[in-house]
Amino acid sequence: MTRRRHIFSAVLTGAVLGLATLGTAVADEIAVSGSGGVVAEVNEKYFFPAFTEDTGWTIKQVGAEAKRMAEIEAMVRAGNTVWDVSEISASDYPLAVKKGLLEPIDYALVDPDNKLPEMARKEFGVVAASYSTVLVQRLDKNPDGKKMESWADFWDVETFPGPRSLRGRPEYNLEFALLAEGVAKEDLYKILSTKEGVERAFAKLDEIKEHIPVWWTSGAQSVQLLSDGEVFYSTTYNGRVGKLQESGIPAEIIWNGGALHVSHVSIVKGSKHIEKAHDYIRIRTTRPDLELEYLKVLPYPNFAPGLFDQLDEAQAKQMPTYPANAEMQFSANEEFWADNIDWINERWNEWLLE
Amino acid sequence: MLAFIRRTWLLWPAIGLLLVFFLVPSLDLIQASVMNPDFTLEHFERIADRKVYLAVFWRTLQVSLIVAFLAALVGYPIAYFINLQPRKTQFLLIFLIFIPLWMSVLIRSYAWMIVLGRDGIINTALLGLGLTEEPVRLLFTSGAVYFAMLQILLPVQIVTAYSAMTEIDMDLMRAARVLGARPWQALRRVFIPLSLDGTITGAIIVFMLSMGFFITPALVGGRQDMMLANLIEFQVERLNWSFASALAILLLLGTVLTVIVIRRLGNLITRRIA
Numbered sequence: 001m002t003r004r005r006h007i008f009s010a011v012l013t014g015a016v017l018g019l020a021t022l023g024t025a026v027a028d029e030i031a032v033s034g035s036g037g038v039v040a041e042v043n044e045k046y047f048f049p050a051f052t053e054d055t056g057w058t059i060k061q062v063g064a065e066a067k068r069m070a071e072i073e074a075m076v077r078a079g080n081t082v083w084d085v086s087e088i089s090a091s092d093y094p095l096a097v098k099k100g101l102l103e104p105i106d107y108a109l110v111d112p113d114n115k116l117p118e119m120a121r122k123e124f125g126v127v128a129a130s131y132s133t134v135l136v137q138r139l140d141k142n143p144d145g146k147k148m149e150s151w152a153d154f155w156d157v158e159t160f161p162g163p164r165s166l167r168g169r170p171e172y173n174l175e176f177a178l179l180a181e182g183v184a185k186e187d188l189y190k191i192l193s194t195k196e197g198v199e200r201a202f203a204k205l206d207e208i209k210e211h212i213p214v215w216w217t218s219g220a221q222s223v224q225l226l227s228d229g230e231v232f233y234s235t236t237y238n239g240r241v242g243k244l245q246e247s248g249i250p251a252e253i254i255w256n257g258g259a260l261h262v263s264h265v266s267i268v269k270g271s272k273h274i275e276k277a278h279d280y281i282r283i284r285t286t287r288p289d290l291e292l293e294y295l296k297v298l299p300y301p302n303f304a305p306g307l308f309d310q311l312d313e314a315q316a317k318q319m320p321t322y323p324a325n326a327e328m329q330f331s332a333n334e335e336f337w338a339d340n341i342d343w344i345n346e347r348w349n350e351w352l353l354e
Numbered sequence: 355m356l357a358f359i360r361r362t363w364l365l366w367p368a369i370g371l372l373l374v375f376f377l378v379p380s381l382d383l384i385q386a387s388v389m390n391p392d393f394t395l396e397h398f399e400r401i402a403d404r405k406v407y408l409a410v411f412w413r414t415l416q417v418s419l420i421v422a423f424l425a426a427l428v429g430y431p432i433a434y435f436i437n438l439q440p441r442k443t444q445f446l447l448i449f450l451i452f453i454p455l456w457m458s459v460l461i462r463s464y465a466w467m468i469v470l471g472r473d474g475i476i477n478t479a480l481l482g483l484g485l486t487e488e489p490v491r492l493l494f495t496s497g498a499v500y501f502a503m504l505q506i507l508l509p510v511q512i513v514t515a516y517s518a519m520t521e522i523d524m525d526l527m528r529a530a531r532v533l534g535a536r537p538w539q540a541l542r543r544v545f546i547p548l549s550l551d552g553t554i555t556g557a558i559i560v561f562m563l564s565m566g567f568f569i570t571p572a573l574v575g576g577r578q579d580m581m582l583a584n585l586i587e588f589q590v591e592r593l594n595w596s597f598a599s600a601l602a603i604l605l606l607l608g609t610v611l612t613v614i615v616i617r618r619l620g621n622l623i624t625r626r627i628a
Binding site: 066067069070073095099163168209212213214215217221224228229230341342345346349350352353 | 404405406409410464467468471472473491493494572573576577578580585587588590591592593594
């Protein structure tokens with residue numbers, strides 16, 4: 001009992017100290033929340049020094065992933081916004097906009113010369129990265145002389161036997177099922193907009209259900225499954241595949257039928273450093289020289305003007321927005337998912353339990 | 355009044371702490387689950403209407419009960435064994451049991467993937483011995499969930515049961531022997547009734563921790579091994595606080611009621627065998 005209480009006190013003290021530090025705003029500093037790990041390292045190495053050079057201000061980076069939206073909503077509701085800028089993922093963006101958690105972007109500050117393409121300019125965020133949910137195959141597990149090329153192949157368990165994995169969520173899996181059925185990518189969301197269309201996707205998923213021993217819950221897990229040979233074919237995020245290949249696993253991306261997403265940098269509602277936050281967003285999204293360094297580590301390109309002209313061909317081909325790759329994919333409709341995920345996810349969980 | 359204050363003032367910081375950091379948030383949770391913004395039971399109706407929530411709730415309850423029961427069963431002899439050792443060895447053994455507790459649950463779950471996987475230790479051995487042609491599906495099964503959760507929570511059970519056992523005066527066992535009881539009788543009539551309470555407390559803690567598990571089942575379980583915490587997490591991610599609260603209330607009520615039942619049953623059994 002005493003031990004538990006000690007641990008509890010320690011945690012509490014930690015929490016209180018943590019709150020205290022969060023509350024103190026340092027002069028000439030903005031707080032940027034983003035993914036941890038490699039993304040954080042690259043930000044710190046390239047974008048933050050450029051921001052300091054430009055403005056004289058410094059950046060405090062906060063790592064937040066799973067609970068980012070909950071934290072943002074809490075600070076906005078409490079009227080004490082402590083993050084100035086935050087990464088907002090593709091799927092979080094519509095929700096953040098709907099809940100009014102973001103400040104509108106002033107493009108006169110971010111992109112005064114109007115060089116960013118239309119698709120990079122959102123009302124409440126600027127596209128900072130594009131990425132794909134793609135199918136990946138273990139070439140060494142394929143039958144001799146055969147290679148998967150489409151979602152129809154993923155569903156073809158006769159030609160390509162072996163365990164497979166998909167993410168344990170309905171998003172994009174329903175699209176993949178429809179593509180496997182031969183639906184054209186232009187028609188995906190028209191079909192999914194009706195209940196019958198959603199059921200049609202579930203019926204197609206029924207065919208593959210028993211061949212999927214595990215439904216992954218994080219990107220790290222999906223590559224681990226491929227790496228361990230637990231599954232031979234799985235979806236994952238395109239940026240994870242390079243690491244897999246580097247570790248000697250003969251894995252290959254099938255761009256055909258991939259889901260293309262964009263992730264944003266936004267200003268959190270109530271930020272006290274709106275102008276400086278815009279400065280950071282400008283540096284993060286419109287500087288091809290910095291983005292080139294970023295791409296050496298992470299294949300998640302943004303729309304910095306002239307970026308692709310400066311990439312060598314081999315590297316460019318690894319990017320989800322490389323024209324030949326982009327052509328084969330569909331743009332994930334995040335608004336559709338934001339509007340429908342609540343009921344479709346209920347249906348999905350029931351389907352998993354069946 | 356003054357006497358009352360003098361007698362209880364040492365408790366006040368703790369009560370204040372619980373009030374601010376536990377009771378108030380709990381009330382907030384209850385309030386969030388029935389307000390939108392006026393009083394409504396719509397969230398609880400949704401739980402009752404859609405079969406997924408109650409199905410997952412029963413599943414969570416079942417998994418937690420089985421894990422708690424297995425932990426008590428496996429943990430008891432281990433705690434008994436430790437209690438029989440000389441003081442120094444006891445300390446060492448408890449220390450060894452604590453080591454895995456300092457490791458992240460995530461890492462311990464991944465460790466099970468290495469043991470149970472297709473190319474894992476067990477399958478490699480089975481294939482090598484020619485006992486099977488194809489790798490056996492061990493991972494991504496409910497069995498794997500029970501195993502992994504048991505291994506992760508067992509230290510909690512052992513330490514709780516053991517600390518209760520150290521309180522027992524071993525002279526009572528000697529007295530029983532002197533009065534003619536056989537070793538097994540002394541154990542059954544004296545030691546087990548005295549130590550059962552601590553073991554049940556351990557099982558209750560394991561049960562409560564299990565009810566909130568979600569990482570391990572998601573990593574080593576199959577598609578049906580969903581826990582209620584997984585569904586709550588999804589609602590939080592979607593910022594559906596009210597519905598998340600309603601699900602949390604369901605989990606809380608289920609846990610509290612089951613704990614009361616286990617306690618009652620435990621007391622009954624203890625009295626029976628004593």
